[in-house]
Amino acid sequence: MTSHLFRLELRLLVRERAAWVLLALFAAALGYGLWNGGRVAGRQREAAAAIAQDTEAFQAQVRQHLGQQAIDPKAIAGRGTMAVLPPAPLPLLATGQSDLSPGHEAVVLWRLADSGDTRSELENPSHLLAGRFDLAFVLVWLFPLFLLALVYDLMAGDRESGTLRLALAQGVTPWRWMARRALARSLPMLILAALATLTAGFFGGSGGTGTRLVLALAVVLAYGLFWVALAIAVNAVARSAASAATSLGAAWVLLVLVAPTLLNVAVETLYPTPSRPELVAAGRKASGEAEKRGGELLNSFYRDHPELAPPGQQADFAAQHLTVQTEVGRAVEPVRQKFDEQLARQQTAVGQWRFLSPAIAMHEALTDLAGTGYWRHRAFREQVGGLRQAVSAFFTPRIHKRESITMSDFDQLPRFEFREEPAGVWMGRVLASLAGMLALAGALGVWAWRSLRPGRLGLLSA
């Protein structure tokens, strides 16, 4: 009986012209999202490759020089060491923060304490404001809309027209009837969404992305399941198809459109970040003071590190600059750290409250899985901080002692290796999101099941 119902509903769906139009539109949106995300990812891959090539050419050049004679560290310090965030594992899935947060940064010895430009690409700000039409956009925003357009009327319409009595007279329970219908009507959309997710993995992914892909698939299906469960729950109580549609539309607006912006406002009000301009000005103040005390600072530095003092004690300009810079870094560090901690607190709060709306949980999970999320970019920024220290540790003693660099020194020159976040950490976040969505869907399902108990049949078909 139940599989018969399922087949019947599928057959009905096949004959609906509107359903075909919706499916075609959804497929087109998915395709466009994939293609668009692919273009962004391609550009980022190209940029990373160009930098790698550039760095290699420079190193070859230096090695050639070193083959003939040792060189002054100051000659290569100005060039800087490039830190590049490797291309994301599943970039087609979500553009995430990758168009906003810089994907590469040059660490230059002379500018270690500067807060320089924070962008690595020119972007029209309106384009950043509008956001990308990528797969994540289609899945988070449009997928529920298309899904609801197909399943908004699972029972309410039949109740309205009186055919519900007829249907239930066949001896099927209302819950089973509605669940089979919901499954049949949502199946094509779910399959399309799953196919698009798989495509993102097969065409855009780098190696070793199997787990990510499986999890992405699970997250997408769980998100779909949540919306279907919501449609079932609303239909269990709605008096008419129009009121079911209105309620579901309102739920979409509240969960997808309003909840994330409210959360954003809430975390920014709860954990306001200190003003960035004030941070910049405070840094300048520290550097001004340090610069004025430059000679004095250097002397005290050599008192602490006599082993680094050059033979004649006569400090040169570079050494003085480095000492001043270290002092500036020390002075600004507490302010910078406070700034950073506040940002982390904001994002942690977002993580804790992401179950407020499955759209937030879904967005966080997709960007985490794609490797374009907040935390991976934050890890990059932090590791660039580590590279700054390494660069300073490499050059500073050599410049103070006025030592030249030889081939074996050059091999020890710090290079940037990005360490991915441990799989357990991001997986923990994704699995929590997944569990949250499933729990919400489950709660809605149980509630709908209880309202559809056979004991309430009379009420239902009235």
Added chain:
Amino acid sequence: MIVAIARKEFLDAWRDGRFRIAAAVVVVLLGVALLLAWQQVGRARAGRAAAAALERENWLNQGEKNSHSAGHYGVYVFKPLAPLSVFDRGLEPFVGTTVFLEAHRQNQAAFLPAQDATAMRRFGELTAATGLQLLAPLLVILLTFGALAGERERGTLRQVLSLGVRPRDLVLGKALGLGAALAALLLPVALFGAVALSKLPGGDAGGSWVRFAWLGGAYALYLAAILGVCLAVSAVASTARAALATLLVCWAANAVIAPRLASDFAQRLLPTPKLVDFEAAMNKAVQEGIDGHNPRNDRLQAFAQETLKKHGKTRIEELPFNFNGLVMLESERMAGEVFDHHFGKLWNRLEAQDRTVTWTGLVAPLLGLRSTSMALAGTDFTHHRHFSVAAEQHRRNFVRVLNEDMMNTPANAGHHGGTAGRALLEKLPAFRYDPPPPAHALRAATPGLVVLCLWAVGAWTALLLVAPRLKPN
């Protein structure tokens, strides 16, 4: 007759429970958005003002150094937030807040507030503007989808028409009544916004009140256009359900899909150059001239010859001033031409992209409104450009004063001029930014306003055209 119908619709709307709940939600959201934005904008403005004051101190207390070193020490300037960003934050989160002004280089504004925010920022921001752009149309849909189609379904339309009411009067009366219901809801919000603006320190900068009035007009046009479209759809739809479905699809296309599609389209039509290419081209032009056939050294040599000829001398040492300073002045002038050319081209490109998006507003009115709203609020790209140009102007003045000082100190005081003391540093005024007058905003808003007018006129013409053919069933 029209008035009687309008009064009945007005009362009906307010008696509708669904509308009351939805209206309450929207009004509360708008109020919360205004209040929090007022607080945030106030804090951000104070923060930037404090930073500017501190930076001025830094500049004055940088100690004794030669004037060219002072040029390299440079100065940071901070963009004051537009007062009306309380209402529409616009592009503010996605443009830099800070420009470093130094000798030889024109830098772009750095530090985007959105980079110092959580990923939630990418879902869009809750501001009064986004509330009115996205949620208010949903209220209009809720109010109107059944206005005519519902009456037709229930059979009351046949009764009303049989009373001899002219269909046009009926439609206009309904439009008037529902419009009044909406206005009764939103006018207090506008009043609240006005109070918030008046309570913001320095809130009247850049002609805020004129801008505020125009903003009111632009949003009224937008909502009027949507009201017209909704009633027209309700007039021709066979059932209320069909009208609702059509309108919701239109809303989603307008509010959710169009902004991203249009922005992508504009990027594809008029691509943004890559940062590396942009910088490489600019550096090359500084060295080789804008046309690439006039190397910098040749030009400076010719300049030296010319200067000597003008002063009737044969050797640079004989000149009555420090020639290095004059060379600095001349090379800044030459570089300035290059910067103007390249940044001008880049910014024109970005503005052209934005205009393209605005014109796609002919299909999706939100895009026309959004650019109008940002322009009037002072948070669009043209305003950011205005600030960037003012900052660059300040940079050129301050570098010029320093170079002139270098020119007027004897050459034997040092290669880069003598020591610049506090007197010289004080001679350089602090950066003061005056936001552009409302006329600038109106110029920027014109395409969007044209789009909105076309939509309003088109929607109401369509409504008046379908009204006489109103079918009772």
